[in-house]
Amino acid sequence: MTTGTSGSGWILWITGILLVCAAGGRALELLRATETAGSPLSTPMVHCRCASYPNVTLCSWPGTPHVPPPRYIATYSERHNQSSTKQCHLIPPSSSASAASSTSQQLWHCQLPSLKLLTDYIINVTAVYSGGSSSHLASFMLEDIVKPDPPVHLRVSQQSKSLFVSWSPPPTWDNLDIFPLKYQILHQWEHRGTPKSFKLGPFESTHMELKGLTPGRRYLFRVCAKELLDLGECSTWSSAVQVTIAKTRP
Ligand SMILES: *[C@@H]1O[C@H](CO)[C@@H](O)[C@H](O)[C@H]1NC(C)=O
Ligand SMILES: *[C@@H]1O[C@H](CO)[C@@H](O)[C@H](O)[C@H]1NC(C)=O
Numbered sequence: 241m242t243t244g245t246s247g248s249g250w251i252l253w254i255t256g257i258l259l260v261c262a263a264g265g266r267a268l269e270l271l272r273a274t275e276t277a278g279s280p281l282s283t284p285m286v287h288c289r290c291a292s293y294p295n296v297t298l299c300s301w302p303g304t305p306h307v308p309p310p311r312y313i314a315t316y317s318e319r320h321n322q323s324s325t326k327q328c329h330l331i332p333p334s335s336s337a338s339a340a341s342s343t344s345q346q347l348w349h350c351q352l353p354s355l356k357l358l359t360d361y362i363i364n365v366t367a368v369y370s371g372g373s374s375s376h377l378a379s380f381m382l383e384d385i386v387k388p389d390p391p392v393h394l395r396v397s398q399q400s401k402s403l404f405v406s407w408s409p410p411p412t413w414d415n416l417d418i419f420p421l422k423y424q425i426l427h428q429w430e431h432r433g434t435p436k437s438f439k440l441g442p443f444e445s446t447h448m449e450l451k452g453l454t455p456g457r458r459y460l461f462r463v464c465a466k467e468l469l470d471l472g473e474c475s476t477w478s479s480a481v482q483v484t485i486a487k488t489r490p
């Protein structure tokens with residue numbers, strides 16, 4: 241048996257069973273591999289995200305290059321209610337993505353419809369191989385895994401000494417009226433070869449006027465979206481828009 245610490249949590253290996261506990265006991269992960277063959281079986285590492293609170297939760301894990309590929313079983317239940325176990329609807333990696341990425345990078349997904357608010361859930365994804373099976377159990381609460389998709393249609397325009405930055409909310413966030421979003425703007429530039437960046441916000445509006453930027457300097461702008469009451473985390477940054485601030489005439 242070996243133990244190790246990483247960050248604020250700890251990791252414990254006991255002959256094929258891996259326990260990962262984050263400080264505070266919120267996150268619990270349990271990996272269990274039962275092997276009858278000699279080679280180690282790849283355990284599906286599950287990651288869950290709610291891209292539109294409270295209805296659209298998707299868990300995903302990378303496929304394995306194992307030949308033949310395993311069959312997956314995914315179930316979820318309320319942590320304190322065994323009889324609430326449900327099958328998770330499996331979505332195989334899309335064949336369109338296969339050309340670009342290698343087999344191991346292709347993601348399996350499963351959909352968890354209508355989860356209860358403020359409830360601990362456990363998802364169990366089991367890879368069934370001919371020589372045994374391997375399960376990954378992850379626990380989560382819907383409120384902790386909220387992460388919108390990034391905002392879209394970022395635009396930046398310059399008018400005299402101001403920059404006007406605007407964007408649209410992520411189209412996949414369904415309940416904007418009931419669960420509004422707030423936004424942060426990231427702007428990045430180089431100063432004598434050194435990359436610099438600065439975050440602005442959060443803002444509840446989808447447009448902003450920025451002043452005091454340096455004429456002649458090139459800036460990159462990106463935005464991220466977060467649930468207004470701070471559930472979960474900010475989306476990944478949107479694609480960038482690059483602007484060079486016009487030099488004001490003498
Ligand atoms: C447990 O889950 C079952 C099935 O979803 C449900 O009928 C039951 O009310 C739940 N029990 C509790 C204590 O929440
Ligand atoms: C979300 O789910 C709830 C309960 O299942 C349902 O009443 C509501 O209409 C759904 N909202 C959306 C936007 O799908």
Ligand SMILES: *[C@@H]1O[C@H](CO)[C@@H](O)[C@H](O)[C@H]1NC(C)=O
Binds near residue numbers: 313364365366375
């Ligand atoms: C996880 O799912 C597998 C396959 O359904 C099952 O054999 C195993 O007992 C489950 N593990 C737990 C801890 O519920």
